[in-house]
Structures are given as C-alpha cells and as structure tokens.
Amino acid sequence: MEEKYKNIHEDIISRCLAGDRYAQSELYRLYSKAMFNVCYRITNDRDDAEDVLQDSFVSAFKNLSSYSGTASFGAWLKRIVINKSLNFIKKNKVEVVPIEDHDRYAVDDYKEETEFTHTVDEVKSALLALPDGYRVVFSLYLLEGYDHREIAEILDISESTSKSQFNRSKKKLREILNKEGNYEGQFGTTG
Numbered sequence: 267m268e269e270k271y272k273n274i275h276e277d278i279i280s281r282c283l284a285g286d287r288y289a290q291s292e293l294y295r296l297y298s299k300a301m302f303n304v305c306y307r308i309t310n311d312r313d314d315a316e317d318v319l320q321d322s323f324v325s326a327f328k329n330l331s332s333y334s335g336t337a338s339f340g341a342w343l344k345r346i347v348i349n350k351s352l353n354f355i356k357k358n359k360v361e362v363v364p365i366e367d368h369d370r371y372a373v374d375d376y377k378e379e380t381e382f383t384h385t386v387d388e389v390k391s392a393l394l395a396l397p398d399g400y401r402v403v404f405s406l407y408l409l410e411g412y413d414h415r416e417i418a419e420i421l422d423i424s425e426s427t428s429k430s431q432f433n434r435s436k437k438k439l440r441e442i443l444n445k446e447g448n449y450e451g452q453f454g455t456t457g
Contacts, residue, residue: 273339283330294323297340301347307405308351310394318354322347348410352420355402384443392442400435407432 273279275296281289301322305315326346333342384392393401406412406420407428414428421428 273335275339279330279333279339282327290327297343301343304344304347304410305351307393307409308348308402309354310398310401314354318350319347322350325350355398388443392439395442396435396438399431400438403428403431404435
C-alpha cells in the first residue's frame with residue numbers, strides 16, 4: 267500500500283469534496299496561474315490555454331474523489347492539465363515530423379554552454395516561436411520532465427522521433443535567439 271502524501275491544502279480539498287463552491291474557488295486561485303503556464307507552453311495560444319485550463323479544472327473537480335493523496339494535489343492536477351493540453355493539441359493536429367524526413371541532429375553536435383546572456387522573457391518568446399511539434403516535445407521533455415519513451419507514448423510517435431524533435435527544437439531555439447541578437451554561447455554551438 268502506498269503511503270498517503272500530506273497535502274498542505276487537504277482542508278480545502280475536503281471542503282471541495284463536500285461541494286463547497288468557495289473552496290473550489292480557493293483551490294482554483296491557488297493553482298490556476300501555474301497550470302495556465304503549463305497549458306500555454308503546450309498550446310502556444312492564450313485563448314486555447316484558458317479553454318484547456320477551464321476544462322482541466324472542471325475535470326479535476328468532477329473527479330476529485332479519485333485523488334488518492336499518494337502525491338501532491340499539484341502533481342495530480344498537473345497530470346490532468348498536461349493530458350488535456352495534449353488532447354487539445356492532438357485534436358488540432360500538431361505535426362510532428364518523423365526523423366526520416368530530416369537530417370538528424372545529434373546531441374553530441376553541441377558544445378556545452380559557456381555563458382547565458384538572454385533574459386527569461388527572450389527565451390519564453392523564442393520558445394513560443396517554435397513550431398508546434400518542436401515546442402510540445404521541448405516542453406514535455408525539458409520543462410515537464412517526461413522522458414522520450416513517455417513522450418513517444420503520449421504523442422504516438424517513435425522514441426527516436428521524440429529525440430530528434432527535441433534536438434531540432436534546441437537548434438531552432440538557437441536560431442531564433444540568434445536573430446534576436448547576442449547569441450554567442452547560447453545552448454551550446456553547432457559543430
């Protein structure tokens with residue numbers, strides 16, 4: 267039997283389970299900003315992210331009784347948000363280009379970064395400028411912590427395609443940052 271996780275918002279969750287609308291509002295207030303950021307990184311559109319966020323919270327409140335408490339509520343909710351975001355992306359046909367269709371970019375082609383001179387906003391903008399397939403794989407791997415096997419299963423692609431998309435996304439991110447100026451040393455250099 268898994269040990270129950272002590273959730274800091276256990277009281278609010280219990281009140282939500284009892285149908286307390288104020289508690290639902292409070293839980294939404296506590297988690298909506300972070301979950302919106304997850305939605306936005308995946309969908310790349312504010313309106314779509316807001317729609318997915320709302321759908322995610324509706325689903326979470328509807329299925330709150332299935333929250334077992336073996337992980338933090340935030341982790342449980344984040345899984346719902348990611349799944350809803352990915353379902354939205356799949357429904358809207360994000361194109362992931364198979365590895366056979368492009369030259370392969372090997373991780374070894376990049377040197378270790380020496381200095382990072384871009385602001386967080388510059389990197390966020392560059393990330394949002396990536397093609398959907400690149401951005402989704404990049405976000406799932408680097409920002410959400412999925413491995414390539416998991417990404418392959420989620421997106422119904424091969425593991426090598428996931429790795430290729432990730433490597434191409436890094437290359438494209440470098441190109442975008444390079445166009446915006448002071449690039450030298452960002453995310454390594456091409457070989």
